[in-house]
Amino acid sequence: MLEMQLNGGVCTPKGFRGAGVKAGIKASGNHDLALLASDVPARCFGVFTLNQVKAAPVLYDQEVLSRSDRISAVLVNSGNANACTGPDGWADAKRMAQVAESALGLGKDSVLVCSTGIIGRKLPIEKIEVAVPAVHEALSHEGSEAFARAIMTTDTKMKTLGAVLTTSEGEIRIGGACKGSGMIHPNMATMLAYITTDIELPPTFRPEFKAWVNESFNAISVDGDMSTNDTCILLANGASGISYHNLSLSEQGEFRRAIESVMLELALMIVRDGEGATRMVEIRVEKATSKDDARKIGRFVCTSNLVKTAMFGQDPNWGRILSSAGSAGGELIADRTDLFFEDVQVLRGGRPLDVDYTRLREVVARKEYRITLVLNMGDSSASSYTCDLSYDYVKINAEYTT
Amino acid sequence: MLEMQLNGGVCTPKGFRGAGVKAGIKASGNHDLALLASDVPARCFGVFTLNQVKAAPVLYDQEVLSRSDRISAVLVNSGNANACTGPDGWADAKRMAQVAESALGLGKDSVLVCSTGIIGRKLPIEKIEVAVPAVHEALSHEGSEAFARAIMTTDTKMKTLGAVLTTSEGEIRIGGACKGSGMIHPNMATMLAYITTDIELPPTFRPEFKAWVNESFNAISVDGDMSTNDTCILLANGASGISYHNLSLSEQGEFRRAIESVMLELALMIVRDGEGATRMVEIRVEKATSKDDARKIGRFVCTSNLVKTAMFGQDPNWGRILSSAGSAGGELIADRTDLFFEDVQVLRGGRPLDVDYTRLREVVARKEYRITLVLNMGDSSASSYTCDLSYDYVKINAEYTT
Numbered sequence: 001m002l003e004m005q006l007n008g009g010v011c012t013p014k015g016f017r018g019a020g021v022k023a024g025i026k027a028s029g030n031h032d033l034a035l036l037a038s039d040v041p042a043r044c045f046g047v048f049t050l051n052q053v054k055a056a057p058v059l060y061d062q063e064v065l066s067r068s069d070r071i072s073a074v075l076v077n078s079g080n081a082n083a084c085t086g087p088d089g090w091a092d093a094k095r096m097a098q099v100a101e102s103a104l105g106l107g108k109d110s111v112l113v114c115s116t117g118i119i120g121r122k123l124p125i126e127k128i129e130v131a132v133p134a135v136h137e138a139l140s141h142e143g144s145e146a147f148a149r150a151i152m153t154t155d156t157k158m159k160t161l162g163a164v165l166t167t168s169e170g171e172i173r174i175g176g177a178c179k180g181s182g183m184i185h186p187n188m189a190t191m192l193a194y195i196t197t198d199i200e201l202p203p204t205f206r207p208e209f210k211a212w213v214n215e216s217f218n219a220i221s222v223d224g225d226m227s228t229n230d231t232c233i234l235l236a237n238g239a240s241g242i243s244y245h246n247l248s249l250s251e252q253g254e255f256r257r258a259i260e261s262v263m264l265e266l267a268l269m270i271v272r273d274g275e276g277a278t279r280m281v282e283i284r285v286e287k288a289t290s291k292d293d294a295r296k297i298g299r300f301v302c303t304s305n306l307v308k309t310a311m312f313g314q315d316p317n318w319g320r321i322l323s324s325a326g327s328a329g330g331e332l333i334a335d336r337t338d339l340f341f342e343d344v345q346v347l348r349g350g351r352p353l354d355v356d357y358t359r360l361r362e363v364v365a366r367k368e369y370r371i372t373l374v375l376n377m378g379d380s381s382a383s384s385y386t387c388d389l390s391y392d393y394v395k396i397n398a399e400y401t402t
Numbered sequence: 403m404l405e406m407q408l409n410g411g412v413c414t415p416k417g418f419r420g421a422g423v424k425a426g427i428k429a430s431g432n433h434d435l436a437l438l439a440s441d442v443p444a445r446c447f448g449v450f451t452l453n454q455v456k457a458a459p460v461l462y463d464q465e466v467l468s469r470s471d472r473i474s475a476v477l478v479n480s481g482n483a484n485a486c487t488g489p490d491g492w493a494d495a496k497r498m499a500q501v502a503e504s505a506l507g508l509g510k511d512s513v514l515v516c517s518t519g520i521i522g523r524k525l526p527i528e529k530i531e532v533a534v535p536a537v538h539e540a541l542s543h544e545g546s547e548a549f550a551r552a553i554m555t556t557d558t559k560m561k562t563l564g565a566v567l568t569t570s571e572g573e574i575r576i577g578g579a580c581k582g583s584g585m586i587h588p589n590m591a592t593m594l595a596y597i598t599t600d601i602e603l604p605p606t607f608r609p610e611f612k613a614w615v616n617e618s619f620n621a622i623s624v625d626g627d628m629s630t631n632d633t634c635i636l637l638a639n640g641a642s643g644i645s646y647h648n649l650s651l652s653e654q655g656e657f658r659r660a661i662e663s664v665m666l667e668l669a670l671m672i673v674r675d676g677e678g679a680t681r682m683v684e685i686r687v688e689k690a691t692s693k694d695d696a697r698k699i700g701r702f703v704c705t706s707n708l709v710k711t712a713m714f715g716q717d718p719n720w721g722r723i724l725s726s727a728g729s730a731g732g733e734l735i736a737d738r739t740d741l742f743f744e745d746v747q748v749l750r751g752g753r754p755l756d757v758d759y760t761r762l763r764e765v766v767a768r769k770e771y772r773i774t775l776v777l778n779m780g781d782s783s784a785s786s787y788t789c790d791l792s793y794d795y796v797k798i799n800a801e802y803t804t
Contacts, residue, residue: 049729050729051725051728052729052733052734052736053728053734053736054736083721083725084721084724084736084749084752084754085753086751118721119721119724119725120721120753121754226725226728226729227725228725228728305707305791305795306799309795309799309800310799310800312800313799313801315800318522319486322455322486322521323485323521323628323630326454326628326630327451327453327455327628331454332454333454334454334455334456334486349488350455350488351486351488352486352522352523389796389800390800391793391796391797393711394714394791394793395793397707397712397715398711398712398715398792399715
């Protein structure tokens with residue numbers, strides 16, 4: 001049985017403590033330094049941006065994880081991305097980790113670091129050095145919210161979630177926090193996500209974790225740009241005393257679905273908080289030749305300005321969806337394609353049907369709805385998620401000034 | 403010597419006649435049926451949309467051109483795209499060609515057809531049948547403007563251009579007309595372009611023509627979507643009495659540059675007339691590993707909403723440009739990359755320079771300017787062109803209703 005806890009977060013699983021303080025990095029004076037620590041070293045998996053312009057903390061974490069998969073803490077600052085900062089950037093990322101390792105009494109390669117905020121400005125490392133003792137002091141098993149608040153940049157809402165899965169071996173807890181504002185925003189930067197669990201996971205879970213990221217945080221890269229700092233980290237500390245291997249096969253499946261649900265819910269919080277967004281739409285591509293094709297087509301439709309402005313205008317404009325899908329580069333034959341807005345079918349075999357436009361307009365007026373494109377080419381499916389493109393998106397992004 | 407003629411068009415070259423009439427296809431009652439005819443069969447090259455959802459006239463023209471490369475006329479309707487119209491669509495496209503062939507007293511496979519407008523509605527073929535005699539009657543050597551007007555949909559300006567190249571063999575004339583409104587607009591559809599010349603061209607020019615299309619109309623596919631109807635057609639009728647083979651090597655080069663210039667100027671007219679556009683920006687990528695990489699990176703930057711909203715906001719936001727370039731998938735190493743706004747350098751080797759922001763803000767306030775990204779990876783370059791993303795873009799596309 002899975003119970004979601006909206007007031008939960010990264011500290012919902014046993015043995016995790018979190019904190020967030022004001023280090024003076026953000027001009028606004030808001031919370032900007034967050035620490036997440038596990039009482040015992042946790043098995044760690046990381047997925048990082050594929051952008052060829054990678055921020056220093058991304059490069060640092062990748063190097064640490066190439067040497068060790070046991071991590072005890074993650075130190076995150078907001079307000080400065082430590083990206084495009086040259087050799088100083090690397091030194092500052094390393095120094096962040098060292099300061100945290102020292103405060104926590106840990107050895108080398110025990111702490112990962114993340115940064116999010118303005119690109120191209122030197123990290124104020126001395127402010128972080130001064131604040132680390134305070135954030136260490138503030139660590140608490142009730143620190144989910146403090147952690148989630150301190151990683152925010154343009155987010156208008158905190159994004160945090162917990163879950164408890166009851167199994168025959170006992171309770172397994174899952175928690176998470178993320179930041180990001182729908183449209184990845186390279187100057188205020190980045191999607192960051194942290195998932196915790198108190199199960200013991202084997203190192204062979206790496207490909208599964210990547211698959212979960214693909215179905216959640218990577219299914220919402222709604223404007224096609226990857227930031228220089230995008231990071232998703234999973235920490236599994238085993239503090240529940242339950243090992244994945246001891247679960248029955250069906251309970252293993254339940255656990256996998258549970259962690260996937262937590263990650264997807266967190267990802268959807270980002271879409272709902274998209275810059276200027278007034279609605280969220282799932283683009284479901286079914287019966288594609290391959291999973292890759294289903295994703296490619298869904299994500300292409302999700303990034304089409306023509307599709308996204310039509311969503312804002314509450315216009316059931318199927319022509320834009322079909323045309324965008326056709327230019328995505330996946331296998332698609334127009335004459336085989338069916339298209340639905342929720343349960344209202346508008347195209348069969350690529351030809352428009354006589355549609356009840358009253359029902360159709362009721363669907364596109366909803367805050368959240370699903371568009372399903374059935375390709376009838378194969379048996380693979382994928383969902384992608386997008387928000388609409390509104391006046392406010394242009395306003396937020398045009399009026400932000402470097 | 404090349405002389406551009408802003409009042410010229412598809413009828414600038416000898417032996418071409420054009421016309422445009424009102425056939426009643428557009429609800430607005432504006433001109434919507436255009437005919438372009440060559441006095442003698444012209445060598446024809448066509449480049450068509452790569453969208454997997456192709457409109458019936460695209461499929462029809464591709465089939466005709468697979469059988470014959472001599473074409474005498476092109477009949478174009480606006481107001482209806484004849485796309486997603488099933489078997490009726492093909493029959494209607496074929497009927498359009500037959501009616502024109504019959505009116506012009508020509509045989510099978512002599513006429514190409516194009517359609518642009520609303521997707522998914524049956525073409526009102528009977529209205530076209532009725533209007534063909536009128537458009538045929540109206541054909542005139544002064545018909546450049548009438549032709550260019552009748553192919554417009556959401557365009558706010560007519561797009562037409564002529565050029566005269568003086569060679570040792572005599573004058574060669576080049577003309578063109580196109581339609582499209584910056585952001586390709588699948589429901590009112592499509593970029594259409596027609597280039598005419600009175601030189602005699604060999605059939606071996608096909609790859610060159612594709613290259614010219616890549617450097618012009620394909621360099622402005624600014625929102626990443628290809629429409630179902632995109633078409634670019636070149637007709638070379640030899641009416642000047644000059645054959646390409648008789649030109650000196652240097653004059654052949656002049657001719658190639660001339661036709662490329664005409665096509666680029668027409669393409670830029672589309673960007674300038676972009677929906678809601680307030681400025682046009684060239685993204686120049688230099689010293690890339692390959693031409694493909696230079697194009698891929700330039701076009702990716704050109705479609706970034708974050709970059710385009712920054713242009714609208716007159717914000718010299720180099721972080722968004724570098725981050726977008728890094729996620730394009732071409733080879734790029736941040737630490738090697740230089741970035742310029744016109745002649746103002748903002749990045750050297752991936753690191754921000756101390757910049758005179760007054761000069762920088764003067765550049766981004768211009769109606770047209772160039773951003774140059776020097777990758778220092780190889781020796782290939784490419785230019786791509788985009789317009790900004792404004793409130794009006796959202797307004798135009800959100801308020802249009804199917």
